[in-house]
Amino acid sequence: MNFLGNALGGQNPFGGAPYQQYANAYDQQGHGAFDNLDHNDIYNHYQQFAQQASPQQVYQAHQQYYEQMPQPQRQGLLSGLLGAFQQQGISPQQVGFQGQNPYQPTPQNLAAASQYASQNPDILSSIMGPGGALSSPMAKMALAGGLAFAAKSFLGGNR
DSSP, X not given: OOHHHHHTTTOOTTOSHHHHHHHHXXXXXXXXXXXXXXXXXXXXXXXXXXXXXXXXXXXXXXXXXXXXXXXXXXXXXXHHHHHHHHHTTOOHHHHTOTTSOTTSOOHHHHHXXXXXXXXXXXXXXXXXXXXXXTOSHHHHHHHHHHHHHHHHHHTTSOO
């Protein structure tokens, strides 16, 4: 069993179907897979995932997704996240970038930013929720991508 299944006692906490759609969409279409999905649905499913998964699981799902994301998209997402965090009075060090260049769009920096936001529902909503600072296709892609890789991991990894 994979990391998510082990950590959650082998039971699917998500009810399967909505999360399966993210994994299937990513498998079929890659990074453009989430364009036609509703941001509200993605955000609500992501909140459910973030509440039930551990911070490490959130980090790992996002890191796996961001490793597949092209560098220009990672740069754009990181710039937006850092700008939104700074508007909230949150420094890169608070997000978890100690010892790293916070402006380097590595999968690890993006995963740390996503993990931080997922642990702080008010911040998540104000930054990545519908109508939030990053209520954009890029934010929608980041949330859905995390869900896709969490579902892929729970459902058996590389399908």
